[in-house]
Amino acid sequence: MPTEFSLSAVRDATPGVDEVLHFNNAGSALPPQTVLDTVVDHLTREAMIGGYEAAAEAEDRLENVYGSLGRLVGAPPEHMAVVENATRAWDMAVYGYPFERGDRVLTCRAEYVSNVIALLQLRKQKGIEVVVIDDDDAGQIDLDQLEAELARGAAMVAMTHAPTNGGLINPAERVGELTAHFDTFYVLDACQSAGQVPLDVTSIGCDVLSGTGRKYLRGPRGTGFLYAGPRALERIEPPFLDLHAADWTSESTYEVRDDARRFENWETNFAGKLGLGAAVDYALSLGIAQTSARLIELGETLRAALNEIDGVSVHDKGSTRGGIVTFAVEGVDADVIHRRLREQDINTSTSPASHARLDLPHRGLPTLVRASVHYYNDGDEIDRFVAALGALASELSRG
Numbered sequence: 295m296p297t298e299f300s301l302s303a304v305r306d307a308t309p310g311v312d313e314v315l316h317f318n319n320a321g322s323a324l325p326p327q328t329v330l331d332t333v334v335d336h337l338t339r340e341a342m343i344g345g346y347e348a349a350a351e352a353e354d355r356l357e358n359v360y361g362s363l364g365r366l367v368g369a370p371p372e373h374m375a376v377v378e379n380a381t382r383a384w385d386m387a388v389y390g391y392p393f394e395r396g397d398r399v400l401t402c403r404a405e406y407v408s409n410v411i412a413l414l415q416l417r418k419q420k421g422i423e424v425v426v427i428d429d430d431d432a433g434q435i436d437l438d439q440l441e442a443e444l445a446r447g448a449a450m451v452a453m454t455h456a457p458t459n460g461g462l463i464n465p466a467e468r469v470g471e472l473t474a475h476f477d478t479f480y481v482l483d484a485c486q487s488a489g490q491v492p493l494d495v496t497s498i499g500c501d502v503l504s505g506t507g508r509k510y511l512r513g514p515r516g517t518g519f520l521y522a523g524p525r526a527l528e529r530i531e532p533p534f535l536d537l538h539a540a541d542w543t544s545e546s547t548y549e550v551r552d553d554a555r556r557f558e559n560w561e562t563n564f565a566g567k568l569g570l571g572a573a574v575d576y577a578l579s580l581g582i583a584q585t586s587a588r589l590i591e592l593g594e595t596l597r598a599a600l601n602e603i604d605g606v607s608v609h610d611k612g613s614t615r616g617g618i619v620t621f622a623v624e625g626v627d628a629d630v631i632h633r634r635l636r637e638q639d640i641n642t643s644t645s646p647a648s649h650a651r652l653d654l655p656h657r658g659l660p661t662l663v664r665a666s667v668h669y670y671n672d673g674d675e676i677d678r679f680v681a682a683l684g685a686l687a688s689e690l691s692r693g
């Protein structure tokens with residue numbers, strides 16, 4: 295049962311907040327102390343007793359990571375895999391899908407850059423057709439167009455829940471109702487939404503869901519995970535297998551394991567895996583519904599304040615928006631803003647058009663500055679950020 299949210303407790307448990315004003319949570323969030331301790335403790339054990347021996351000692355805790363990930367998305371542990379990042383998790387499922395020439399894959403304007411590159415490669419290699427569903431007036435995936443394209447026939451819907459380059463939260467459950475109706479395989483990229491909003495694979499109705507550790511879950515870098523539902527396990531043989539993903543059953547045969555760990559590698563970052571589990575446990579102990587409401591409110595507060603600054607325009611679309619806030623400063627390069635803020639220990643990032651070719655150029659937008667807030671950020675940080683940006687905007691636009 296989540297405890298009542300205490301901002302001072304979560305800030306006390308986040309050592310980085312004393313060092314930086316961190317609005318780059320969509321890049322990699324500041325981890326809580328428990329994640330840091332878990333990773334460092336395991337690395338120390340590896341150094342002291344040996345890597346294999348430390349893993350054997352931590353066997354139960356390593357196993358528990360699957361239970362934690364399962365609780366995060368509402369799935370049994372045997373449907374969860376720990377993979378090094380969200381991209382590889384997604385790739386292992388989508389590249390392994392038994393596409394036939396001419397199969398149509400429906401995606402959206404918010405789809406993540408690496409996923410689109412992969413789909414384009416699959417178009418070249420396997421002859422699939424990639425169909426981009428437009429935005430509706432609010433900027434989320436157009437459900438009417440999606441329904442019409444599903445009715446024409448599609449092998450897969452591959453959708454990004456929350457894009458890297460804006461506050462949009464796509465209506466994953468509504469999409470799941472449509473894919474269920476047309477019996478279409480549904481892959482959800484939940485990389486930015488995991489830890490940002492509650493996720494439940496049953497109510498979403500997806501077959502595959504990919505996520506990462508370091509962003510809104512506040513886990514270590516180089517960690518990610520995959521949910522593979524029953525249909526995914528039935529249909530998908532991963533493009534890469536090793537002795538962990540399959541058994542070598544005779545000189546000339548192998549058998550793929552029957553759970554989701556077929557998508558994993560044998561060798562992995564054990565400290566990171568434990569850290570990912572600690573991050574998920576921490577997020578669940580705070581209650582994601584509770585922390586989500588807070589970060590959504592902080593996102594809206596920041597957008598409203600930025601809109602008041604002369605020359606600043608906010609560009610987040612969607613009827614439901616999360617903690618990722620994107621904006622431009624008239625006449626000033628986003629990279630300059632990012633660098634000048636960094637000089638003041640204020641962390642943001644940028645979203646270049648080349649990472650969102652189905653979206654930013656389509657909206658006539660240049661590279662944007664991305665300020666992504668988390669529940670542990672506070673009102674004072676919003677005020678400091680807005681003051682710093684206001685000063686920069688007036689200095690730089692004066693020339």
Ligand SMILES: Cc1ncc(COP(=O)(O)O)c(C=O)c1O
Pocket residue numbers: 320378379380381382406408454456457458483485486505506507518
């Ligand atoms: C929406 C989305 N999907 C996927 C990824 C890739 O995640 P990873 O870097 O863990 O592979 C990102 C990273 O920014 C992302 O924003």
